[in-house]
Amino acid sequence: MVDNKLLNLHFTQLSSAWRYSKENIYSDAKKNEYHSNLKILHSKLSVEDFSLLDEPELLKRKVICDFFFKSLEFLNSSTLNHIPFEIVKCLELALCDWIDNEEDFLIVTSLVNDIHNFSFDPSLAFNEEIYNLINSVYGIEFKSRLIQINLPAHLDRDYLANVVLYHELGHFVDYKLNISKAIYEDLLSRLSLNQIPEANLNELVEYFPYIKDPLLLDYYRNGTTVHVLMSHLAEYFCDLFASQYIHSCSNHYLNYLTQSNTNYSQTHPSTTNRIRMVDTFLKKEKSFPLALFEHAVLKCTSDIKELKVRYETFDSDNFERLIPVDIENNDQLHYLFTYGWNIWLNSWVGFKDKNDMGFDLNRTQVYHLVNNLIEKSIGNHILVSNWEKFSE
Template identity: 35%
Template sequence: MSVNLLLNQIAEQFSNSRSNVYSDNNRDRHFANLYEVFTSIQQINEDNKILDKDLPIYKQILTYILSDLQYLDSSTLNVIPFEIVSSLELALKDWIDDKNLILSTHLSNDFNDFYFNPNNNKEYFDNVNTFLESQKICKIDFRLIKITLPKLLSRDYFSIVALYHELGHFVDFEFNFSKRVLLKKYSSSAPDPKTDINKELNYYQEYFADLFAAQYISDASNLYLLDRSIGDNESFTHPRTSERILLVNKFLAGEDHNGVIKQFQEVLDAFSRELKIRFSFREINKSNFFNFIPEIIENDEQLHYIYKTGWEIWKDNANSNFHGIPERQKYQIINNLMEKSISSYFLVKNWNK
């Protein structure tokens, strides 16, 4: 057993990625940091100093590096718009203030691939660094939040609402909110023998991600979910679409649904956090989009709501300004207006800094 092949494969990946242009310095620093770790392992291997007992660990770390490189490759300026990543980063800061977290994306050829990769969590990341330090190798400074989305939709601002949902999964996994809800729920009484705890945990994780997204984009994720769902079936991993939509609608109305929201709020309270409205409502009929010009966004709360605005106008068939415009052109216009609105906001915000 050796790591020679893997080392050469990763060296090739570094070579292919060296000209990448990222949207911020942290991604550049992470790339350089990974390369430093990689070359250290490469040198140890050339010196025949990798012990047999440590080979599996080295392989895991090299695979970790390769995975990070793949996500960095899909997080460049020419692949994923910085407006999308920046919107999500604002939401992330409300929950986790860690400057060493990098929100990264991976593009899939599957049109339905929206998911958060939970495999390399903080515990695993810390264990990797503990081992690297024991081998006199520099630590990995940054941790990637790994979200996959379809390649065809990487510049589609309608579908980006699904990424708020996936970011909710990361926050949930980071704090184990859903697991804590179940632990509290069954702390005093055992679940019904017919209850599948794993399935119930999956459902709670979906509920939290839905509620997390709704804080920022209202029911825009519901609209996307309805648009993409086929029927109203449930599975081992996902509850019925109708149940998820009802939960979000209840939350937006300030109500509970089957005690789910209350259960989450009680667990979140221990972390000085809560599920609450974090968007600023704007009347759709006053939107600049009907005049084919971008919105003037004044704060982060209005920024998040722009996705809801886009969806509402897409579904609006009554406004005369869009009469006679082919649907594809209407889609292009609204998508472009969302992009321009968000881009202008961040441009002004960064200029003011």
């Protein structure tokens, strides 16, 4: 039951939040258009007398207010004053490899205080009911859907850590194309019919240690979702998705955060297995578990998309000479993160030698240099690309 007095409280809280957000400025027109729709929506809500509405209509307004708050949560962290547009642009380019041109999605971020909280929130990307509800009640059409990604506020300009965002984008692609779900159904169906050769089954056990548990098939036959398997498939896919663009960069950070964890949880495979899966893919080695993902991607995209390396390597000593890299194409743009990680993980003596420094740079100086040069390299490429488009 929705009380109109409590709904009035809810809307007043929303209006208070909107007061600080209504002048937001974003880096692209589509986010500004989405924001303009929120402005219209707020104006329509503000003139309604909730005491005149019946219970079903009150519930609709509550749902709409919740949607408004959720939109602000991510849009507020996606303004020009918060998340740098450079990292979002790289993610947008990766996204274009996987969705049709006519589909309209916006990557937005929410900055959170948890230093380990990189995550994807699917609530506004796939909830067509709420958009249809707003259109039916107020005649407002939101053309874009929000891809909501959380990242730690303290790392918003850390391009070394933010390679993890490619993994989170992978969760959106997985939801959109139902890749891990397709593997789940195919795998359990074949297991239940005893159609997987023993050698392949032994490979599966290495990545999914519980796969031979009789209870697993009992759950499947009873129509109960085996959440641990579904979650692990999704995580493996997202690791593979990210490695298409950033090589093994996220492995460095993941391995450190989890201390090379050899145990799996209900939501994530072991770190060692995740790294092994990515290495198998990058080395183009044969593996039955890897083949499951490769075949599922082809099947779920009608043979249009495939798992493959989507970055282009380059040789450069520009960063060590303290200048941005001249990026020639979008594939090289993705490799820029690997380039930055390689510098961080190896000797820093090049900075000193190539600039005739009489001193060694400390870790803080190298950290800021690498991050600033990655950001400037991306920014320069975007600027040149936009200029070339406008000049055509």
